[in-house]
Amino acid sequence: MKITIGAINDKPGSSKNYKTGSWRTLKPVINLEKCKKCWLCKQLCPEGCITKKEEGPQINYDYCKGCGICAHECTFDAIIMELEER
Amino acid sequence: MTEEKELFACGHRACAGCSEPIAVRMILEEAGPNTIGTICTGCLEVVSTGWPETAWEIPLIHAAFENSASVASGVEVALRQLGRDDTHVIAFAGDGGTFDIGLQALSGMLERGHKILYVCLDNEAYMNTGIQRCSSTPLGTSTTTSPAGTYSIGEDRQKKPIGAICAAHCIPYTATATIAYPQDLKKKVRKALAVNGPSFLHVLVPCPTGWRFSSEETVELARLAVETGIFVLWELEGGNLQNIKVTKKPKTWRPVEDYLKQQGRYKHLFKPKKRQDVIEKIQQDVDQKLIELGITKET
Ligand SMILES: Cc1ncc(C[n+]2csc(CCOP(=O)(O)OP(=O)(O)O)c2C)c(N)n1
Ligand code: SF4
Ligand code: SF4
Ligand SMILES: [Mg+2]
Numbered sequence: 001m002k003i004t005i006g007a008i009n010d011k012p013g014s015s016k017n018y019k020t021g022s023w024r025t026l027k028p029v030i031n032l033e034k035c036k037k038c039w040l041c042k043q044l045c046p047e048g049c050i051t052k053k054e055e056g057p058q059i060n061y062d063y064c065k066g067c068g069i070c071a072h073e074c075t076f077d078a079i080i081m082e083l084e085e086r
Numbered sequence: 087m088t089e090e091k092e093l094f095a096c097g098h099r100a101c102a103g104c105s106e107p108i109a110v111r112m113i114l115e116e117a118g119p120n121t122i123g124t125i126c127t128g129c130l131e132v133v134s135t136g137w138p139e140t141a142w143e144i145p146l147i148h149a150a151f152e153n154s155a156s157v158a159s160g161v162e163v164a165l166r167q168l169g170r171d172d173t174h175v176i177a178f179a180g181d182g183g184t185f186d187i188g189l190q191a192l193s194g195m196l197e198r199g200h201k202i203l204y205v206c207l208d209n210e211a212y213m214n215t216g217i218q219r220c221s222s223t224p225l226g227t228s229t230t231t232s233p234a235g236t237y238s239i240g241e242d243r244q245k246k247p248i249g250a251i252c253a254a255h256c257i258p259y260t261a262t263a264t265i266a267y268p269q270d271l272k273k274k275v276r277k278a279l280a281v282n283g284p285s286f287l288h289v290l291v292p293c294p295t296g297w298r299f300s301s302e303e304t305v306e307l308a309r310l311a312v313e314t315g316i317f318v319l320w321e322l323e324g325g326n327l328q329n330i331k332v333t334k335k336p337k338t339w340r341p342v343e344d345y346l347k348q349q350g351r352y353k354h355l356f357k358p359k360k361r362q363d364v365i366e367k368i369q370q371d372v373d374q375k376l377i378e379l380g381i382t383k384e385t
Contacts, residue, residue, distance in 0.1 A: 001137075001138065003137075007137070009135070009137070009138065009139075009140045011138070011139070011140065012095075012140060012142060012143045012144075013095035013140070013141065013142070013143045014095075014138070014139040014140055015095050015096065015097035015098050015099075015134065015136075015139045015140060015141035016095050016096050016097045017097065017139060018097040018099075018139065019097070020096070020097055020098075020099070023102060024102075043112070043268050044108060044265070044268075044305055045108075046100060046102075046103065046104055046105065046106075046107040046108050046111075046304075047096050047098075047107070048092045048094060048095070048096055048107070048111050049096050060096065062096070063096035063097060065102035065103075066102060067102040067103035067301040067302060067304070068103070068300075068301055068302030069103060069301070069302050069304055069305055071302065072302035072303065072305070072306065073305050073306075081302075
């Protein structure tokens with residue numbers, strides 16, 4: 001592996017190469033009918049893998065580790081954790 | 087719908103449910119891309135900068151364990167020389183890197199008056215190396231170097247009052263914050279970045295691995311820390327502790343037991359025999375601290 005001068009990493013955000021979604025044993029599923037678009041889940045997700053979409057929050061399962069914070073904190077019970085099946 | 091770019095990217099290796107990335111995302115959301123960071127060794131650095139990758143979307147310099155504040159000082163002076171007064175400098179460090187080994191560098195940074203926001207991410211132990219006690223570890227906590235047992239209640243020293251120590255340098259802004267109160271945290275970041283001099287932000291970051299709780303409870307524990315008075319949210323302009331402003335007062339203060347019993351690091355206070363004496367001591371210390379802050383609890 002080539003080491004740059006001063007070990008400067010010139011690829012910001014390159015951690016995205018690594019898909020942490022494989023860590024997950026439980027999977028959050030959003031019920032958009034219950035969601036009030038308060039975006040609290042987006043704010044509190046440690047992975048930053050929830051994005052704002054017109055219809056509501058969208059989870060990127062490539063990175064979601066299944067921690068369950070989004071489901072636990074949702075005021076409207078719009079997110080449930082299901083057993084991950086692969 | 088347009089969305090602001092995340093400045094801390096997916097793919098980092100923090101444990102599931104870790105609150106350090108939650109705090110960093112909130113801080114960077116407020117600071118924006120025109121920011122240079124420094125970071126010292128600790129979980130945040132290890133999980134986000136494994137060569138050849140990085141989760142950071144801002145320029146970041148990795149310093150040694152003790153000198154996030156010193157490296158930030160150099161960056162700040164260079165930026166001012168270049169006339170780049172609009173670029174924020176944020177020094178990140180864990181509690182080990184702040185309360186213990188980095189205290190001297192931090193004190194120098196505060197005393198010299200650099201315009202830097204120093205963020206201490208406090209998970210109350212040296213987590214990255216395996217949950218060793220620190221001067222930030224609260225009384226009664228079991229860690230791998232303050233293990234609870236027949237003759238030990240766990241950590242037998244009080245948590246060091248780091249906020250008061252920093253404020254005693256008469257810096258323009260000192261505050262505490264935690265991830266369960268995003269608006270409070272972000273407002274404090276905004277204020278800290280606006281002052282013309284050093285600011286210190288002490289952020290409580292519950293750690294599921296070291297505190298031994300289930301990953302979904304991270305934010306709940308941060309909230310419980312505030313609702314029990316274990317961790318008081320406050321801010322202070324200048325060095326006079328009499329002027330501390332408490333920014334969050336729960337409607338009803340919960341007993342510390344509600345916070346302790348949810349964490350494996352306090353399991354020994356409940357089993358095999360309930361250690362009412364230790365729990366009462368922790369409660370008394372909290373009550374005393376609230377009195378000193380001028381807070382009266384409703385009954
Ligand atoms: C001078 C020096 N001593 C010890 C270490 C080993 N070390 C690396 S990270 C760490 C613990 C970091 O604890 P803290 O600052 O609380 O951050 P956390 O991992 O808990 O987020 C230690 C002891 C080091 N890197 N450098
Ligand atoms: S389970 Fe955790 S990682 Fe996955 S989307 Fe929810 S908060 Fe994010
Ligand atoms: S040990 Fe704790 S602080 Fe470190 S990455 Fe895991 S949860 Fe976060
Ligand atoms: Mg720590």
